[in-house]
Amino acid sequence: xxxxxxxxxxxxxxxxxxxxxxxxxxxxxxxxxxxxxxxxxxxxxxxxxxxxxxxxxxxxxxxxxxxxxxxxxxxxxxxxxxxxxxxxxxxxxxxxxxxxxxxxxxxxxxxxxxxxxxxxxxxxxxxxxxxxxxxxxxxxxxxxxxxxxxxxxxxxxxxxxxxxxxxxxxxxxxxxxxxxxxxxxx
Amino acid sequence: xxxxxxxxxxxxxxxxxxxxxxxxxxxxxxxxxxxxxxxxxxxxxxxxxxxxxxxxxxxxxxxxxxxxxxxxxxxxxxxxxxxxxxxxxxxxxxxxxxxxxxxxxxxxxxxxxxxxxxxxxxxxxxxxxxxxxxxxxxxxxxxxxxxxxxxxxxxxxxxxxxxxxxxxxxxxxxxxxxxxxxxxxxxxxxxxxxxxxxxxxxxxxxxxxxxxxxxxxxxxxxxxxxxxxxxxxxxxxxxxxxxxxxxxxxxxxxxxxxxxxxxxxxxxxxxxxxxxxxxxxxxxxxxxxxxxxxxxxxxxxxxxxxxxxxxxxxxxxxxxxxxxxxxxxxxxxxxxxxxxxxxxxxxxxxxxxxxxxxxxxxxxxxxxxxxxxxxxxxxxxxxxxxxxxxxxxxxxxxxxxxxxxxxxxxxxxxxxxxxxxxxxxxxxxxxxxxxxxxxxxxxxxxxxxxxxxxxxxxxxxxxxxxxxxxxxxxxxxxxxxxxxxxxxxxxxxxxxxxxxxxxxxxxxxxxxxxxxxxxxxxxxxxxxxxxxxxxxxxxxxxxxxxxxxxxxxxxxxxxxxxxxxxxxxxxxxxxxxxxxxxx
Numbered sequence: 001x002x003x004x005x006x007x008x009x010x011x012x013x014x015x016x017x018x019x020x021x022x023x024x025x026x027x028x029x030x031x032x033x034x035x036x037x038x039x040x041x042x043x044x045x046x047x048x049x050x051x052x053x054x055x056x057x058x059x060x061x062x063x064x065x066x067x068x069x070x071x072x073x074x075x076x077x078x079x080x081x082x083x084x085x086x087x088x089x090x091x092x093x094x095x096x097x098x099x100x101x102x103x104x105x106x107x108x109x110x111x112x113x114x115x116x117x118x119x120x121x122x123x124x125x126x127x128x129x130x131x132x133x134x135x136x137x138x139x140x141x142x143x144x145x146x147x148x149x150x151x152x153x154x155x156x157x158x159x160x161x162x163x164x165x166x167x168x169x170x171x172x173x174x175x176x177x178x179x180x181x182x183x184x185x186x
Numbered sequence: 187x188x189x190x191x192x193x194x195x196x197x198x199x200x201x202x203x204x205x206x207x208x209x210x211x212x213x214x215x216x217x218x219x220x221x222x223x224x225x226x227x228x229x230x231x232x233x234x235x236x237x238x239x240x241x242x243x244x245x246x247x248x249x250x251x252x253x254x255x256x257x258x259x260x261x262x263x264x265x266x267x268x269x270x271x272x273x274x275x276x277x278x279x280x281x282x283x284x285x286x287x288x289x290x291x292x293x294x295x296x297x298x299x300x301x302x303x304x305x306x307x308x309x310x311x312x313x314x315x316x317x318x319x320x321x322x323x324x325x326x327x328x329x330x331x332x333x334x335x336x337x338x339x340x341x342x343x344x345x346x347x348x349x350x351x352x353x354x355x356x357x358x359x360x361x362x363x364x365x366x367x368x369x370x371x372x373x374x375x376x377x378x379x380x381x382x383x384x385x386x387x388x389x390x391x392x393x394x395x396x397x398x399x400x401x402x403x404x405x406x407x408x409x410x411x412x413x414x415x416x417x418x419x420x421x422x423x424x425x426x427x428x429x430x431x432x433x434x435x436x437x438x439x440x441x442x443x444x445x446x447x448x449x450x451x452x453x454x455x456x457x458x459x460x461x462x463x464x465x466x467x468x469x470x471x472x473x474x475x476x477x478x479x480x481x482x483x484x485x486x487x488x489x490x491x492x493x494x495x496x497x498x499x500x501x502x503x504x505x506x507x508x509x510x511x512x513x514x515x516x517x518x519x520x521x522x523x524x525x526x527x528x529x530x531x532x533x534x535x536x537x538x539x540x541x542x543x544x545x546x547x548x549x550x551x552x553x554x555x556x557x558x559x560x561x562x563x564x565x566x567x568x569x570x571x572x573x574x575x576x577x578x579x580x581x582x583x584x585x586x587x588x589x590x591x592x593x594x595x596x597x598x599x600x601x602x603x604x605x606x607x608x609x610x611x612x613x614x615x616x617x618x619x620x621x622x623x624x625x626x627x628x629x630x631x632x633x634x635x636x637x638x639x640x641x642x643x644x645x646x647x648x649x650x651x652x653x654x655x656x657x658x659x660x661x662x663x664x665x666x667x668x669x670x671x672x673x674x675x676x677x678x679x680x681x682x683x684x685x686x687x688x689x690x691x692x693x694x695x696x697x698x699x700x701x702x703x704x705x706x707x708x709x710x711x712x713x714x715x716x717x718x719x720x721x722x723x724x725x726x727x728x729x730x731x732x733x734x735x736x737x738x739x740x741x742x743x744x745x746x747x748x749x750x751x752x753x754x755x756x757x758x759x760x761x762x763x764x765x766x767x768x769x
Contacts, residue, residue: 039317044309051310082497089494095314095334095369 028057028078029104030111030181031088036096037063037071044094045073054087055079058113058156060178070098074181076156103181111181115159116141117150121170129169136162192321192352193218196285199328201228202361205256207247207622208232209240213260214300215287218352232622232651235643237264239615241271242641245280246619249602250577252405254281254335255619261287262300265346266307270609272342273311277606278428279403281340283331284312290350291319304346313341319348321356329361338371339492340403371491375508375516383463383487383504384520390461391532392484392539393421396444396473399428399605400466400490401510402598408511409598412465413437415518419528422540424452426467427590428605435594441540445473446741447587450548450750451540453739457747458539462486466510469499470606471743479746489513548739548752549591558708560585560660560731564592567630567658570715575627576600577620581613581637584666584737589632611640614657618644621653628656628719635661635728636685642694648724649699656718657726662733663688670736691728700724 035041042061049056058076063069077087084102091100103109117138119129129148133140138152152162156179166172190198196219200208209232212220223231234240237259244255255275259268265286275282289298305317314334318324324347331343387393395416401408409432416423416439423433424441433440442449444456456462462484467473469488474480480500487504488496496505506513521527551561578593579602580586586603595601602620604612617631631638638659648655668683695702701721705714705728718725739750750756 040305040309043306047310086494086498089496089498093339093492093494095367098368 024080026078027081027084027104028076029084029102030109030179031075031077031091032101032103032181033073033075033091034064034098034100035071035073036098037069038096041071041096042073044096045075045091048090048094049075049077049087052086052090054083058178060180074179076179101183103183106183108184109181110184111155111179112153113156113159113179114151114153114177115163116175117152117163117166118147118173119150119166119170120147120172122146125169129166132162132165138162188358189355190358191218191222191355192324192347193222195321195325195356195358196328196347196352197222197226197229198358199325199361200256203329203332204253205229208256208258209234209243209247209619210258211235211237211240211260211264213264213287215261215289215349216258216264216285216347216352218349219258219285219287219347230622231258232618232647234615234618235646236641237267238271238611239618239641239644239647241268241275241282241284242609242612242615243619243622243644243647244282244284245271245275245278245612246579246602246616247623248280248282248619249402249616250599250620251623252599254283254332254340257282257284259284259286260300261289261304262302264300265302265304265344269307269311270607272308272344274604274607274609274612275342276311276313278604279340279399280342281335282342283328283335284342284344285328286344286346287352288317288346288348291348292350294348304344308344311342312344313339315344315346317346317348318351321351321354322359324351324356325359326362329359330365330367333365333367334369337365337369339400372493372507373491373509373512375489375506375513377516377520379504379506380513380516381520383506384517384524386461386485386487386504387419387421387463387521388524388527389529391529392455392459392536393419393461393463393533394441394455394459395421395423395433395463395465396425396456396467397423397429397432397465398426398467401429401432402466404466404491404510406598408432408466408509408514411511411514411518415514415521418518418526419521420530420533420537421463421528422455422537424448424456426470426473426605427603429467430590430601431595431598434596436596443590445470446475446743447591447737447739448741449591450546450739450752451543453741453747453750454543455540456481459484464488464490464502465514466490468495471499474499475741475749476744476746481747546752548750550753551735551738554732555708558706558711558729558731560588560662560735561592562708563658563660563711563729563731564588564632566711566715567632568593570712570719571628571630574719575624577602577624577627577629579603579613579616579620579629579631581631581633581640582608582610583634583637584662584670584735585632585634585637585660587667587737588660593632610637612637614638614641614655615644615647617655617657618647618651618653621648621655622651625653629654630656630658633657633659634666635659635663635688635691636665639689645695645698645700645724645726652723654721654723654725657724658718658729659691659727660729660731661688661691662731662735664733666735667737669734673736674742691726695724695726698724698726700726702726702728704728704730706730
């Protein structure tokens with residue numbers, strides 16, 4: 001039908017070809033979002049994610065500047081590069097959002113999570129649990145004759161590794177805070 | 187700094203913002219504000235018949251004047267009834283300030299009478315919203331609301347005001363010279379990217395402008411700059427439904443509307459171009475058709491004030507974030523300073539190719555001298571009204587597409603339609619809002635009978651305020667667009683797409699205190715339209731048209747721009763089962 005004989009499905013031949021972001025590999029990104037600390041702001045941000053079908057893998061939020069009424073929301077999300085780009089653009093245009101940092105893109109960053117892990121077990125398993133806790137530098141913050149609560153801080157992967165190791169030894173329950181993250185350097 | 191009640195603050199703040207008209211409906215939770223409105227004469231309140239009507243009327247007012255529309259409704263059902271209109275305004279980027287009453291702060295959360303979580307309900311369908319809990323913050327929040335609604339990509343804001351905040355006394359804060367908000371959208375485009383685009387424009391063989399509602403939102407200056415640029419470069423231009431009027435329909439480079447029911451020449455030119463300059467449009471699915479086959483041979487520039495619109499659907503080779511007016515100004519400046527170059531030879535060939543496409547005459551329909559064809563009705567309406575000071579609103583459906591195809595718009599702000607959300611019931615209240623803003627102009631609502639019925643109660647508003655709106659109903663006793671899709675996609679099983687018990691529109695007009703006219707014979711049509719135009723008051727025109735007419739051209743969903751159906755003969759087996767899941 002087209003007199004121009006453009007082949008179907010051919011793509012743009014652009015001098016500014018930045019098409020790498022059209023890849024469909026799922027990436028995980030840590031975003032830090034500085035927002036006005038006002039009623040409903042968290043609902044606004046979360047509503048964006050649920051309304052547009054984006055993922056939230058982890059979420060933390062707390063006030064970081066009492067004078068300036070600013071809160072920091074850390075979100076770990078996943079999607080294709082195009083989706084991640086769209087998430088950032090959608091966040092940035094929200095009225096109460098001051099800044100959006102993509103720590104995954106910005107460079108090396110520190111991300112830490114706090115976890116409380118309750119372990120129930122008996123006999124040798126109790127001893128083994130304590131030994132593993134020592135290796136992971138987890139502190140015992142509560143103890144009964146049948147249980148411990150360990151407190152540990154680390155990357156999400158470290159907490160996963162610790163709780164995975166504990167599971168074969170007894171029943172394990174975990175309470176995690178979600179990721180707090182910051183860029184390295186000044 | 188003066189002390190006053192919250193209710194008085196609302197009225198004062200509206201006055202300070204230059205508001206002359208409010209569309210609203212009273213109720214328990216806004217009585218203090220209505221009491222203040224009663225005691226002044228500067229702001230005119232238009233009493234609608236349903237809160238959805240208030241919002242669409244305010245949209246019509248805003249779209250036809252360039253000013254923000256203001257709505258005042260009560261808590262609970264008042265606010266929830268407004269939600270459809272607010273969502274419509276968000277999708278079409280219409281600036282609105284919607285004030286909702288709320289139950290007193292001390293009963294919020296107790297499931298009080300007419301309580302609804304208005305801020306929660308409207309969060310996803312507003313640009314921003316606020317619950318004002320302290321009278322001292324009320325005036326500044328209203329000023330902030332106007333700033334947010336009208337700055338950057340415009341949109342609706344909701345300000346929820348509990349009744350005790352309206353009664354309490356506080357300090358009125360004047361409109362600040364500069365908004366204290368950190369919200370500062372970028373208006374100037376990146377000059378390097380603009381220069382790169384000018385370079386591409388200088389050499390392009392098959393360039394095209396694809397413009398949208400953003401040009402109209404940017405203001406009269408932006409429309410002037412667009413016209414200057416298009417005519418100086420001799421580049422063909424097409425527009426979305428929302429952008430009609432930014433370039434005149436009589437202009438030599440005008441291709442007509444593009445998209446699902448766009449013109450053949452416009453869609454073919456989009457498909458075949460080598461440089462597409464998108465100005466204030468957003469690559470909606472009604473525009474692109476199948477993404478993978480969308481304009482495969484072109485480099486694409488995208489000028490938009492909303493960064494999230496760029497690269498959302500279609501990759502932009504020249505992404506330019508900024509206000510259309512500012513960017514076009516810089517674009518023209520750079521293009522002129524570099525010597526006003528274009529690839530004249532290439533463009534001449536391109537224009538010749540487009541002329542061939544025009545020869546297809548895609549809007550041709552089978553004429554009849556016994557039945558009024560809807561296209562014929564619009565051709566006659568166009569012929570008899572085009573030289574008047576005319577504003578057109580529409581409902582949603584086939585008639586809306588035919589209106590976009592057959593009516594010509596010479597200026598911006600003359601065409602009010604529900605584009606993004608596709609809200610049936612938009613047209614009647616929108617025509618009321620437009621007529622309020624332009625009392626001496628001709629306002630015609632091109633309607634289908636099914637859509638028209640959805641907000642017909644606003645005829646009461648038209649009669650009350652002596653608004654001579656003309657309701658031009660193309661009555662096919664069908665939900666025409668639904669019927670068309672059922673014919674093409676669902677084996678002609680016409681599930682619930684006709685109306686068996688329609689009212690007598692002439693008697694209905696009389697019941698509303700309006701004039702009713704019925705016409706079913708093409709020979710009588712011109713006289714009947716003239717009778718409608720000559721009548722000094724609201725008219726309901728029941729134009730009985732062909733019941734089974736389909737709207738062409740049509741790009742079936744899931745198809746590319748060059749897969750257009752041009753008429754009935756093309757429709758056999760055109761859409762396969764896989765694509766029928768797309769809306």
